[in-house]
Amino acid sequence: MKIHLYVLNRLVQAVPIIIGIAILNFILINLAPGDAVEILAGEAGAANPEYMEDLRAKYGLDQPLYVQLVYYLKNLLQLDLGFSFRHNTDVSALVLERMPATMILMGATIALSFILGTILGVVAAKNVFKLKDRLISVFILVAYSIPLFWLGLMLIVLFSVKLGWLPSSGMESITANHEGIERAIDITMHLILPTVTLSLFYVAVYTRLMRASMLEVYNQDYVRAARARGLSENVIAFKHVLRNAMLPMVTMVGMQLGSLLGGSLIIETVFAWPGLGRLAFDAITQRDFNLLMGILLFSSIFVVVLNILLDVVYTFLDPRIEIR
Amino acid sequence: MARFLKFLGRLCSNIPVAVAVFVLLLTLIIAFSASIVFPEGPWMMVAKPFIPPGVDMNHPLGTDMLGRDLAAGIFHGSRVSLLIGTTSTLSAVVVGLIVGSLAGYYGGLIDNILSRVIDLFQTIPPFVFAVVFVSIFEPSIFVIVIAIALISWPTIARLSRGEFISLRDREFVQASVAIGMSPLRIIATQILPNSLSPIIVTASVTVAYAILIESALAFLGLGDPNVMSWGSMIGAGRDMLRNATYMTAVPGIAIVLVVLSLTIVGEGLNDALNPRNKGRST
Numbered sequence: 001m002k003i004h005l006y007v008l009n010r011l012v013q014a015v016p017i018i019i020g021i022a023i024l025n026f027i028l029i030n031l032a033p034g035d036a037v038e039i040l041a042g043e044a045g046a047a048n049p050e051y052m053e054d055l056r057a058k059y060g061l062d063q064p065l066y067v068q069l070v071y072y073l074k075n076l077l078q079l080d081l082g083f084s085f086r087h088n089t090d091v092s093a094l095v096l097e098r099m100p101a102t103m104i105l106m107g108a109t110i111a112l113s114f115i116l117g118t119i120l121g122v123v124a125a126k127n128v129f130k131l132k133d134r135l136i137s138v139f140i141l142v143a144y145s146i147p148l149f150w151l152g153l154m155l156i157v158l159f160s161v162k163l164g165w166l167p168s169s170g171m172e173s174i175t176a177n178h179e180g181i182e183r184a185i186d187i188t189m190h191l192i193l194p195t196v197t198l199s200l201f202y203v204a205v206y207t208r209l210m211r212a213s214m215l216e217v218y219n220q221d222y223v224r225a226a227r228a229r230g231l232s233e234n235v236i237a238f239k240h241v242l243r244n245a246m247l248p249m250v251t252m253v254g255m256q257l258g259s260l261l262g263g264s265l266i267i268e269t270v271f272a273w274p275g276l277g278r279l280a281f282d283a284i285t286q287r288d289f290n291l292l293m294g295i296l297l298f299s300s301i302f303v304v305v306l307n308i309l310l311d312v313v314y315t316f317l318d319p320r321i322e323i324r
Numbered sequence: 325m326a327r328f329l330k331f332l333g334r335l336c337s338n339i340p341v342a343v344a345v346f347v348l349l350l351t352l353i354i355a356f357s358a359s360i361v362f363p364e365g366p367w368m369m370v371a372k373p374f375i376p377p378g379v380d381m382n383h384p385l386g387t388d389m390l391g392r393d394l395a396a397g398i399f400h401g402s403r404v405s406l407l408i409g410t411t412s413t414l415s416a417v418v419v420g421l422i423v424g425s426l427a428g429y430y431g432g433l434i435d436n437i438l439s440r441v442i443d444l445f446q447t448i449p450p451f452v453f454a455v456v457f458v459s460i461f462e463p464s465i466f467v468i469v470i471a472i473a474l475i476s477w478p479t480i481a482r483l484s485r486g487e488f489i490s491l492r493d494r495e496f497v498q499a500s501v502a503i504g505m506s507p508l509r510i511i512a513t514q515i516l517p518n519s520l521s522p523i524i525v526t527a528s529v530t531v532a533y534a535i536l537i538e539s540a541l542a543f544l545g546l547g548d549p550n551v552m553s554w555g556s557m558i559g560a561g562r563d564m565l566r567n568a569t570y571m572t573a574v575p576g577i578a579i580v581l582v583v584l585s586l587t588i589v590g591e592g593l594n595d596a597l598n599p600r601n602k603g604r605s606t
Contacts, residue, residue, distance in 0.1 A: 020444045032460040141591075145532065145584035147539050150558055150576035157569050262451025266540050280452070281544060284459045296456045300448045 010308045021300045025293050026072050081294035086286045091294035102275030105264050108195040113202035121210020143204035152197040152270040166193050169272035194271040198263050209252050213245040254310040257303045334596050341592030344585035351582055355402040362396035366552040377570050388571050397557050398578050404553040408538045409531040412472035417527055420480025425511050428488025442478045450475035458546045465548045472534045487519035521597035532586035539579050554579050
């Protein structure tokens with residue numbers, strides 16, 4: 001099957017999940033105490049009942065629930081995530097504006113943790129049950145147990161306050177007015193602390209997976225055959241085992257996307273990184289529910305779409321998997 | 325009881341696991357003795373503000389910017405962490421087991437529908453969902469427990485579904501069907517006990533996960549405003565990060581110790597319950 005047909009097919013399969021998420025979102029909105037009109041009226045001070053009825057009629061809130069649901073889904077089809085009364089703009093515009101910063105942070109984190117996880121996993125698997133492996137296991141346990149936001153704060157104290165090496169907040173120095181390459185360096189410096197913080201947990205995840213995966217592949221017949229042919233341990237590890245052990249890692253990237261997005265939400269608030277997470281945090285403090293629901297829905301769809309892309313990548317990495 | 329003690333002995337034969345069990349028992353004692361040791365509660369201003377840890381022996385962990393004892397906060401906060409960690413995991417295990425066992429045992433259409441629901445919940449970014457859920461319903465311990473249970477049940481459901489699928493065609497199940505046992509009784513009394521060990525292991529990790537999520541929510545200001553938790557202590561200490569790092573460091577260390585112990589106990593349980601998989605857990 002052609003690749004674009006495959007992608008189309010997967011997108012069609014994703015539709016029920018996205019509709020499911022939208023319905024769940026809708027249920028949450030309606031379970032919430034009070035409706036948008038009450039919040040608006042509360043803002044405006046005293047509002048008389050007639051005015052509130054008018055507002056309800058204007059936003060369709062006087063209709064039965066299933067009619068509202070149909071409207072809601074219809075709006076979503078037009079990529080209309082609703083309106084943020086606080087920011088006085090469309091939610092989708094706000095979300096799209098903040099998306100690039102979050103994607104930079106997520107991309108850097110995936111790259112760093114994938115590379116470090118692969119290296120540590122290989123080292124652990126080659127020295128299984130020896131000292132290096134034990135030390136790496138201890139590292140994994142600790143990394144699993146540290147609250148990332150707290151780690152971020154401690155790194156700020158060490159690297160920004162005490163040592164003064166790295167900036168502690170924001171995405172670039174606004175006053176510096178850097179251009180071109182200087183700006184890129186400036187952003188990279190700002191990116192280091194949040195990326196390292198967010199990566200710690202995922203380095204542990206990938207290391208553990210890589211170790212297990214390497215050990216699994218070491219048991220395969222073709223590895224024994226390679227040994228019998230007298231190949232060196234290094235050639236076996238890197239040419240025969242590593243390449244095959246990488247496949248589950250790609251699957252794991254897809255499985256961790258949702259959790260990564262949540263992790264980036266909290267890391268962004270620690271480092272004042274101007275992405276989706278920061279936007280969500282502001283929405284929480286301003287009780288901007290439309291915006292919050294929009295962010296939840298958008299990030300879910302984002303995870304679904306990225307997973308489809310990863311599946312395509314996967315078929316390139318492993319030719320045994322036919323596109324169906 | 326004797327069997328349990330024997331099992332505990334086997335579990336603690338591994339030194340790190342024994343230390344972790346000790347830390348958890350200590351945390352339990354701290355949680356239960358909080359109102360005896362600090363009857364005035366965590367909010368009371370008891371001394372000068374900004375005493376660093378280790379200076380005043382009446383307040384060994386120091387005081388915060390309002391002169392509240394950090395140790396009192398740690399003691400009372402441990403209750404919140406443990407309460408939320410255990411109740412949310414318990415609810416997640418109950419829901420996960422029901423969904424997973426029905427899907428795994430019956431298969432077919434029921435499995436199809438329930439698996440889609442599990443997929444749905446696994447697609448939504450869990451922490452983002454918890455944040456939205458708690459802020460919509462106003463933070464309280466009850467709402468936070470529900471939010472964490474809602475994001476952790478799919479893992480348990482998926483796991484128990486797999487266990488049930490692998491066990492449902494075994495001979496002892498066929499024998500139970502042959503003697504006319506009802507499906508519910510087979511699920512509850514025949515398959516469930518045989519599939520419990522991986523679920524127990526996962527549950528211990530889920531408690532750790534729940535404690536981390538609760539602290540993150542509290543840090544974002546989404547904790548129950550009526551109780552002091554370790555996460556909210558970190559959130560409050562954050563403003564003083566540059567001058568008084570200990571206010572942030574102390575509750576963070578408490579979280580790390582408890583979560584680390586739970587993780588180690590989870591590994592220990594895995595090795596003790598599935599000796600064949602020793603050292604191969606993923």
